[in-house]
Amino acid sequence: MLSKKRKVDIEGRIFNDNWKDHFFFCEVNSKPVCLICSQQVAVAKEYNIKRHYVTPHGEKYDKYAVRLRMQKVNKLEAALKKQQSVFTKSRETHDGAVKANKIAAALKPYSEGEFIKACMLTAAELVCPEKRQAFGNISLSRNTVAERIGDLAGDLNSQLKDKVKSFIAFSVAVDESTDMTDVAQLGIFICGVDASLTVTEEFVEMVPMTNTTMANDVFSSLVKALDRVGVDWSHAVSMATDGAPSVVRKKAGVVVKLGETVQTGNPEQEFRNFHCIIHQEALCSRTLKMDNVMDVVIKTVNFIRAKGLSHQQFDILLSESNIGHGLPYHTEVRWLSRGVVLKRFFQLHAEIGLFMNEKGKPVTELDDPDRLHDLPFLGDIIEHLNMLNVNMQGRSKLVTEYYNSIRGFQIKLGCGRCNYPGATQLISPLCSLCVSLMGIMTIWTGTMTKYHG
Known part of the structure; x- marks a missing residue:
């Protein structure tokens, strides 16, 4: 043995x-x-x-x-x-320097740290030569920056765990999207409130879904991520999603499974499901299709941008006209993309018409004044919708602020000063969104009353 x-x-x-x-x-x-x-x-x-x-x-x-x-x-x-x-003094200098650098915050490659250090040394030689050695002791290598960011991430995770312990109620938000490498990424967020009504919103984890993205896979990844931060499932009150079928399916969706987990710890707890408000607003904005404009714009943009030669020739035409900005792609996944494309298309409509005529693909709509009027109108409406979308984004916002933004925009559309039929096309879906927001406010008020009387 x-x-x-x-x-x-x-x-x-x-x-x-x-x-x-x-x-x-x-x-x-x-x-x-x-x-x-x-x-x-x-x-x-x-x-x-x-x-x-x-x-x-x-x-x-x-x-x-x-x-x-x-x-x-x-x-x-x-x-x-x-x-x-x-070595101790050098390490202290290193920590202070890495705290001060903004490489990660600016989403720059870690390798740029060495270039920044070289610039710092050059400036030190001119401004304060006696301090050059202090600048030389600062380490901004890729490994150093990565280690420091890892330490910060660990510290933030520890703080989140301590904060989660004080939650008397919390909600979860999940969103799944595919990155540029075709890997589905599951973003998980948590919003909780403690006994003093202090609201905490934090990003929990980005989970790569390398295999399937069925309801069981999403649910398993969600539970593991939240268990790592030590949540008390009996305090979960709601979940916000983008309305994907695998998440909201009534019999075997993620929401149903999560609700069962919550009720296992607290049978009297009522667990609710909400559709992401910003995503709902983006879906409402899509009701303003105006295909007579969008079909022409998308077809023309794809013709110019799809082939490298056409794109290069169009850029040369713009440079000859002393125009510094080009024509972006239209992407349905990016909610704010349509407004940017319409605005840029209208600004360049003369150059686009000239270029398409040279290519033997004339865009007759650009020569028709009546039809051309639809383009700036749609562009203005979409720009206002984009402003509404941006105003609704951000941290530490209450449902009342979302309601005020949507309701104010809805009143502007229905004020009667704009008789264009496309404007009133948005009022009905926005009314539905306002109704759902009113329901959320009622639930939110009830939840606060439950915990604080």
């Missing part, structure tokens, strides 16, 4: 002070360190320490008498402590 292998950390080995005089060793952070070469020995065992001393250093240092030997030990130990103090 094989015996169980002993582990070094449970053997309880203790550093012997006599090893300092005999073998030139001292203890640093519970590890034996050679005073001569600063090398660590893994195990505080006399045989290992003696072997290290005899092999590389014994022949040179055995000749010292007792008194000279003690003086040499003291000198080497003082040098080691001085070296450690230098």
Whole structure:
């Protein structure tokens, strides 16, 4: 029968002070360190320490008498402590510098840290040459920046865990989207309130869904992410989604599964499901189709942007006209894309008409004044919708603010000063959104009354 292998950390080995005089060793952070070469020995065992001393250093240092030997030990130990103090100051400078740098906040590559440091050294030579060494001690390498960001992420995660413990009620928001590498990414957010009515909104985790994205997969990833931060499932009150079928399905959706988990911990807890308000507003804005305009715009933009040669030739035409901005793509996934494309298309409609005529693909709608009027109108309406969408975004907003934004925009559309039929096309879906917001406000008020009377 094989015996169980002993582990070094449970053997309880203790550093012997006599090893300092005999073998030139001292203890640093519970590890034996050679005073001569600063090398660590893994195990505080006399045989290992003696072997290290005899092999590389014994022949040179055995000749010292007792008194000279003690003086040499003291000198080497003082040098080691001085070296450690230098590293400590350098590390403090490094921490302060990395805190100050904005590389990660600006979404820049970590490798740009070295370029920033080179610029700092050049500026230091001109402005304060005596401080150049202090700037030189700052480490902005990729590994250093990555490690610092990792430390910050760990600290934020620890703070979130402490905050979650104080929640008397919390809600969850999930959104799934596919990145540029065709991997589905599940974004998970949490919003909670403590006994003092302090609201906390935090991003929990971005979970890559490398396999399938069925309801069971989303639910499993969601539960694991929230369990890591230590949520109390009995305090969950709601979940906001983008309305995907796998999430809101009545029999086996993520919402149903999460509600069952909540009621397991608290049978009396009522768990609700909400459709993301901003996503609902984006869906409402799509009711203003105006296909007579959008079909022409999308077809023309795709013709210019789909082929590299056409795109290059169109950019040359713009540069000859001293126009610095080009024509962007229209993307349905990006909610604010349509307004940007319409605005840019109208600004460049003369150049676009000229270019399409040269290509033998004339856009007759650009020559018809009556039909051309629809383009700026739709562009203005979509621009106002984009402004509404941006105003609804942000942290620490209450449902009353969303209601005021939607209701105010709805009143402007129905004020009677605009008789264009396309404007009134938005009023009906926005009314439905206002009704749903009113329902959310009622539920929100009821939840606060439940916990605070």
